[in-house]
Amino acid sequence: MATEHLHAAPRPPLHRDPREVPAPLLRNNPQLDMTLTNERPIFSAVNPSGLRGEFTMTFEISADPAFPRETTTVYEGIKPLDRFNTCKQIEPGHELADGTYYWRARLVAEDGEHSAWVMTRFHVNVAGSRTFAGFLRAPVAAISVSGGEDAESIIEWSDLGLLSTWNSEPPAEGEEFSWVVFDMGRPTPVTRFWMLSTPSTVPASGWLKDFHFQSSNDGKEWTDIPGTSVEGNNTYTNTIDFKPVDARYYRLCIRDQHGLQALLNMVIPYVRGEAPVPEVPDGDYVLLVGNQMNGFTYTQLGKFVEECRYPVVTVPHHQMSLGVLQGLRNAPLAVIFSGNNADWQYVPMFEYYGEFEVYRENADIPMLGICAGNEFYAMAYGMSFAYWMGWFDDSIFHLDQGQTPDKVEIVPAHADDPIFEGISSPFRAVEIHSWAIHPFFLQDPRHQEFVLIAAGSYVQCIKSTRRLAYSCQFHPAVVDDYNESGDYLRNFLALARQHRES
Numbered sequence: 001m002a003t004e005h006l007h008a009a010p011r012p013p014l015h016r017d018p019r020e021v022p023a024p025l026l027r028n029n030p031q032l033d034m035t036l037t038n039e040r041p042i043f044s045a046v047n048p049s050g051l052r053g054e055f056t057m058t059f060e061i062s063a064d065p066a067f068p069r070e071t072t073t074v075y076e077g078i079k080p081l082d083r084f085n086t087c088k089q090i091e092p093g094h095e096l097a098d099g100t101y102y103w104r105a106r107l108v109a110e111d112g113e114h115s116a117w118v119m120t121r122f123h124v125n126v127a128g129s130r131t132f133a134g135f136l137r138a139p140v141a142a143i144s145v146s147g148g149e150d151a152e153s154i155i156e157w158s159d160l161g162l163l164s165t166w167n168s169e170p171p172a173e174g175e176e177f178s179w180v181v182f183d184m185g186r187p188t189p190v191t192r193f194w195m196l197s198t199p200s201t202v203p204a205s206g207w208l209k210d211f212h213f214q215s216s217n218d219g220k221e222w223t224d225i226p227g228t229s230v231e232g233n234n235t236y237t238n239t240i241d242f243k244p245v246d247a248r249y250y251r252l253c254i255r256d257q258h259g260l261q262a263l264l265n266m267v268i269p270y271v272r273g274e275a276p277v278p279e280v281p282d283g284d285y286v287l288l289v290g291n292q293m294n295g296f297t298y299t300q301l302g303k304f305v306e307e308c309r310y311p312v313v314t315v316p317h318h319q320m321s322l323g324v325l326q327g328l329r330n331a332p333l334a335v336i337f338s339g340n341n342a343d344w345q346y347v348p349m350f351e352y353y354g355e356f357e358v359y360r361e362n363a364d365i366p367m368l369g370i371c372a373g374n375e376f377y378a379m380a381y382g383m384s385f386a387y388w389m390g391w392f393d394d395s396i397f398h399l400d401q402g403q404t405p406d407k408v409e410i411v412p413a414h415a416d417d418p419i420f421e422g423i424s425s426p427f428r429a430v431e432i433h434s435w436a437i438h439p440f441f442l443q444d445p446r447h448q449e450f451v452l453i454a455a456g457s458y459v460q461c462i463k464s465t466r467r468l469a470y471s472c473q474f475h476p477a478v479v480d481d482y483n484e485s486g487d488y489l490r491n492f493l494a495l496a497r498q499h500r501e502s
Helices: 151-155 299-307 322-327 349-361 372-379 395-401 439-443 486-501
Strands: 003-005 025-029 042-046 055-062 073-078 085-089 099-109 118-124 135-137 142-145 178-196 208-216 237-257 266-272 286-290 312-316 334-337 367-370 386-393 433-437 450-455 459-464 469-472
Touching: 025 118, 025 386, 042 055, 042 099, 042 386, 055 085, 073 085, 085 386, 142 151, 151 178, 151 266, 237 266, 286 299, 299 312, 299 486, 322 349, 334 349, 334 372, 334 486, 349 367, 349 372, 367 372, 367 486, 372 386, 372 433, 372 459, 372 469, 433 439, 433 459, 439 450, 439 459
Parallel strands: 286 312, 286 334, 334 367, 367 469
Antiparallel strands: 003 073, 025 042, 042 085, 055 073, 055 099, 099 118, 135 266, 142 178, 178 237, 178 266, 208 237, 386 433, 450 459, 459 469
């Protein structure tokens, strides 16, 4: 059982170099500059490999990177959750107000010796994350750069775009800075830029250091945009907010960067607005929420639903909200939330706030979350309620290498749930993920609406006890001889049909 107090305990003397005790890795939740949306988040550190014997960890959280004793929350004696992670949820009474915080951790070996501290920074935003954020992506008509390679990568707003980069060149003689020009095609009242540069958990070569934005209506005369200048930047992702500027051209001016070249993976401009309500057919149809970065979903999911004789309407996650769902002229038979290939620390999570509101508030229309859509049932109540498991489960694709994937076990108390009709326990399913719902989510008394109905070595399926809402970590829509979970999706659609008829 972890102990906690608000004043740091005296530090035991070191009898050897702390580097001899391996330190944990803060590559889980929260990673550098992630924004958490719960006042009692879960902190998950990755256990180091090669450590012999038992160990615990100490976590410290403070709004001050110096971790002064009088304002630092300390949790000691934290035992590992499993062989991959050690986790601790903020206790009642230690809730975090919205703002910026620092988290550090160290490992304590069974002989009392401890590792060096490792530290990261994170943000809390509860008040601003409960409804649709009010930002819409503004399409870019054309892009040009001062030099370098792969400029189109900057406006490749997809999962692949998170990995591809534009590499700048040093400014030409007489130029004060490297630059990127976004031609919007027409005057556009941009008010936010979200930027991703070389994802990393440590300061990396290519991160922008000093930069600002300019605007122009002719692409020749440029005006600095107030509030967009950043100096001494030390992170890989930036959200730049400013008063709307109604211009056709916007220019990113890179005055300096870490290393020889600036590296940009993605830049997305935003305007203020409400998510548009899509046109939908008469009669029954299924609304698919596409959680890929490009706003779409796995092709097989839509095809699978259509083969069950239901038309499909796909809505991008960044245009989904409770208002959109309630504004449809004909309500869908069901809403299905798709998977996602990206790691959450590398995407603009504010784009999902409207979708999270649907998870929390919709009680009328049946819902099913798949893979990332499963994790969102927990993340809707707090970003850290989903976590990186410490390994990537794609074992179905390595059967020829002798791997034996975990099977999914139905919880006996839920064996008669109609969602499992025709499915034996245990059953085989297709897994393609490295994140999952944190087990602490289902232990939190504030979320007793959700119950575990199937599991393997991690949470596989949950359901709501107050509405027709299910989820699964696996992919029932994948058509493969190995996959025995297809009936899970068929049964959900049948339940949705019964719900409408009743």
